[in-house]
Amino acid sequence: MWVPRRAFLLAAAAAASAPALAQVDVGASSSLRRLVPAETLEASATQQYSQLLAQARAKNALAPAGHPQLQRLHAIARRLIPFAAQWNERARQWHWEVNLIGSKQVNAFCMPGGKIAFYTGILEQLQLTDDEAAMVMGHEMAHALREHARERIAKSKATGLGLSLGAQLLGLGDLGNLAANLGTQLLTLKFSRSDESDADLVGLELAARAGYKPEAAVSLWRKMGKATGSAQGGLAFLSTHPSGPDRIRELESNVPKVQGLYAAARRGG
Numbered sequence: 001m002w003v004p005r006r007a008f009l010l011a012a013a014a015a016a017s018a019p020a021l022a023q024v025d026v027g028a029s030s031s032l033r034r035l036v037p038a039e040t041l042e043a044s045a046t047q048q049y050s051q052l053l054a055q056a057r058a059k060n061a062l063a064p065a066g067h068p069q070l071q072r073l074h075a076i077a078r079r080l081i082p083f084a085a086q087w088n089e090r091a092r093q094w095h096w097e098v099n100l101i102g103s104k105q106v107n108a109f110c111m112p113g114g115k116i117a118f119y120t121g122i123l124e125q126l127q128l129t130d131d132e133a134a135m136v137m138g139h140e141m142a143h144a145l146r147e148h149a150r151e152r153i154a155k156s157k158a159t160g161l162g163l164s165l166g167a168q169l170l171g172l173g174d175l176g177n178l179a180a181n182l183g184t185q186l187l188t189l190k191f192s193r194s195d196e197s198d199a200d201l202v203g204l205e206l207a208a209r210a211g212y213k214p215e216a217a218v219s220l221w222r223k224m225g226k227a228t229g230s231a232q233g234g235l236a237f238l239s240t241h242p243s244g245p246d247r248i249r250e251l252e253s254n255v256p257k258v259q260g261l262y263a264a265a266r267r268g269g
């Protein structure tokens with residue numbers, strides 16, 4: 001007799017990860033991600049992030065605290081972060097970090113656990129306005145909040161590609177080794193088209209709630225599209241983030257859904 005009720009409760013729990021007040025329609029995160037422990041993935045990301053910062057520091061490419069572009073990124077992050085926990089309760093405990101790396105690469109990311117980096121190439125080559133930089137940050141934060149890396153790694157385990165990781169998940173190895181294995185994967189992870197679309201819409205909503213102009217999502221991806229032909233110093237980001245007409249059309253059709261949030265944020269509430 002308890003079986004149908006239990007099934008109902010499980011279904012309710014699975015759907016709970018999309019916030020009730022969301023204006024964009026993205027549904028719940030994949031439950032497959034639970035195969036990878038969030039704590040382990042976040043610890044691994046922290047380790048990989050500090051290695052990356054150490055490498056940048058050694059090359060004198062890590063922006064110091066007083067760098068005006070870094071201060072600008074910190075100001076944007078301070079406005080976006082208060083809205084993060086609506087998408088993932090874990091974000092309340094994250095130690096958010098934002099860094100700027102001097103590099104021609106058009107690149108930016110947010111690793112699991114809230115570790116954000118921008119490369120000077122994305123700000124300079126695309127001449128991003130604050131609203132557009134907020135859309136990039138919102139998009140990257142959305143990948144972390146929606147746990148796309150966790151889901152990707154769980155899926156690669158499920159298809160037998162991450163054998164060592166799979167063995168770890170089955171309790172056949174030690175956790176330290178697992179963290180080391182995951183760390184190298186995080187920066188080269190390629191998200192699916194549906195993850196990208198999800199991050200676009202969640203990022204758009206986060207930025208609108210923080211008072212950034214929704215139309216900037218559209219102008220940002222137009223700039224990305226143009227840069228694809230002319231960018232110097234690495235096209236990694238642009239190749240994993242194709243800026244086609246579908247992407248721009250989807251964002252355009254979602255702008256009206258978040259205009260109310262943007263207007264309310266501008267009014268101060």
Ligand SMILES: [Zn+2]
Nearest residue numbers: 143196199241
């Ligand atoms: Zn993305």
